[in-house]
Amino acid sequence: MKDFLQKLGKSLMMPISIIAAAGIFLGLGSVLQNPDIVGEAFVSFVAVQNIIGFVRALASALFGNLPILFAVAVTIGLAKKEKPTAAFSAVIGFIIFHITLNYILGLNDLTAETTAIDYLVSNGASQLDATQIASKYEIVLGIFTLRMNVFGGILSGLLVATLHNRFYDIELPMAISFFGGKRFVPIITTIVVPFLSLAMYFIWPILGNGIEALGTIIAQAGIAGTFLFGFLERLLVPTGLHHILNQLVRFTPIGGVAMIDGEQTVGALNIFNTLLAQNNPDLSVMSEATRFLAQGKIPFMVFGLPAACYAMYKTARKGEKNKVKGLLYAAALASFTTGITEPIEFAFIFVSPVLYIFHALMAGLSFLLMDFFNVIIGNVQGGFIDLTVFGIFQGIDTRWFIAVIVGVFYAFAYYFVFKTVILKQNVQTPGREEVVEGNEVVIKDDGNIGQTIVTALGGKENIEEIENCFTRLRLVLKDATLANEPALKATGAAGVVKIDDTHLQVIYGPQVEGIALKVKGAAQFEEK
Incomplete structure (x- = not known):
């Protein structure tokens, strides 16, 4: 199960990488189309603004098709071999999954027309009831279906990956051998996936209500819920399962539910990016979404962990400092610029439980403080790039300066705590490892x-x-x-x-x- 969850977590990161890049383009686009930042003269250049608008449209399209991206990514990540065939089958499975749901909904007279708010109101439903009913459905790739967001993609991807691993090398009788092997995977996918759709037609409303209830609990917990998320997110880093926790808040009701332009938007990252694509976003709604996003990471990723690297360098043995300087510098730079922290974290979390717990608590506190001070910085990474694009460039209303002020304190705290604990407990961070005589390892590396x-x-x-x-x-x-x-x-x-x-x-x-x-x-x- 641990192996499966680790592979699943890795698979979920595949679409996140392109989403993170698309988010940066959205952020830059919103800056370049904001007259308060770039001036009315620049906004009046129609040709330039059309190009910027096109880039924003492309980025928005990626966010609008997240479910199928997740379906393909999960299938590729979990497929043992013949990954191209698995990806092809994932697309087929995803389409069939929603086509089946569409057909079942149609049999019960549930269509895009009969669930529209105006139609429901005209037939006696209140505005609130009509909105709640309409929010249960969505259109995916032009298909009217249950509103399952990325869960639909993940579920269909998991099933297709299972079928693929079971049947990609199947041998059929001679008369129908042409349909054996990898050709059989799309066929069995077409047969089996509709049963998943039928099951989800009955299960999803119950599961969806449960997820919404969990989201309500975290939302009602206020900053305590934000702290818990930040603490657990770092605590799970050694297992690789923090990716799954992140996806839950980014794309499910656990991260929030908001009505934007009459459409229900689910998940912290979805809400943020939808608002980011607007000319005058509701900052109060955006603030609720970003409390689970990049802003909580900035103080310890941009400031804290680089300071911890400096502490590890200062406490290294004199003869080892030059050897570990390059490693620690590269790790600090990665954390500072892009929010990739694992090269630093794996230098201490397995050799010092004290530093590990300190780091997780500081991460939780960072998320709590950014929420408390109403900072509004979105996206997923948490490095200086996110701070600049989604904070500084977006203007003073994002309160980006709070993240910097808190970050300065984090730098001092991380440096002194790391230095003190490393020296007092003789923690074997890089440059302090025990040298066992007669056990030196000599690596013959000819450049390969x-x-x-x-x-x-x-x-x-x-x-x-x-x-x-x-x-x-x-x-x-x-x-x-x-x-x-x-x-x-x-x-x-x-x-x-x-x-x-x-x-x-x-x-x-x-x-x-x-x-x-x-x-x-x-x-x-x-x-x-």
Whole structure:
């Protein structure tokens, strides 16, 4: 189950990467079309504004089609082999899922026309009741269906991935052998997915009410709920399951529900981006959405963790400072600019429970303070880019300066706490590891880091699966105990995590994508 959830978490990050980039374009577009920021003269340039409007339309289209992006991403991420076939089947499964729901709804006289607010009001329903009924449905790829948002994509993606892994290599009798193997996956998808739709027709209203109730509890908890989210989000980092928690607040009622231009919008990130695309967004609604977004991360990602890196550098042994300077500088820069923090976090969370808990508490406090002071900075990463694009560029109403002020205090707090704990408890952060005589590892690296890592993993015959997320090389080995941890760290890894006897994660930071390709090449690893 842990392996499945980790793969699911990684899969959910695939669409988030493009969404984060699209969000930056939306943010820049809203700035360049705001006369209070760029002036009336610039806004009056019709040709330039048309280009900006086109870019915003493209970015908005990505947000409007998130469900199918998630369906494809989940299927690709969970498919063991034949990933192109899995992606093709995911699209088929997603369309069939909603077509089936559309047909069932039609049998019960539920259509886009009969659930429209005006139609319901004209037939005696109150405005409130009509709005609540209409909010239960949406149009996806032109298909009228239940309003399931990204859950519909995730559910259909999970089912298609399961069918794919079970049947992609099936052998059929000679007479129908043409339909065997990977060709069978779209066929079985077409047969099985309608049963999921039928089940969800009855289950989703109950599940949806439950999710909304949970969202109401967190919303009613106020800043306490915001603190709990921030605390748990960092506490789950070692497991990789924080991605799932993030998706729940970004795309489900747990992150909020808002009526925008008469349409129900669900999830903190969806609400923020929908409002961002407007010329005069409701800042009070946007503030409620952003309390789960980038603003809570900025104080500890832009200020706190880079200061922790400096503390680790200052406490390193004299002979080791030059060796760890590059590692800590790169890790601090990644956290500061983009909000990628794992290269720093994995330098201390496994060697110091005190620093781990301190970091999680400070993260929760950061989210709480940004909520308390009504800061309005959205998007997903939390680095200086988000601070600039969604805070500073959006004007003083975002109260971005609060994040900076709190961040300065965070820098001092992280530096002194890290330095004190490291020295008093002799924490083995980078540059302070124990040196065992006669046990020195010598790595022969002729410039081929891929082969070096494969050797450190016990050879290519010990490798069964090679994956990666934003910062980690995720491996399934026949025997994880054969992996040489010091040798892996010598290749530049910030840390090595042994999940169990077969699962291993090596943290390399943002450059992991290229490293994964080199390791696959050296291991002659093919995803057929």
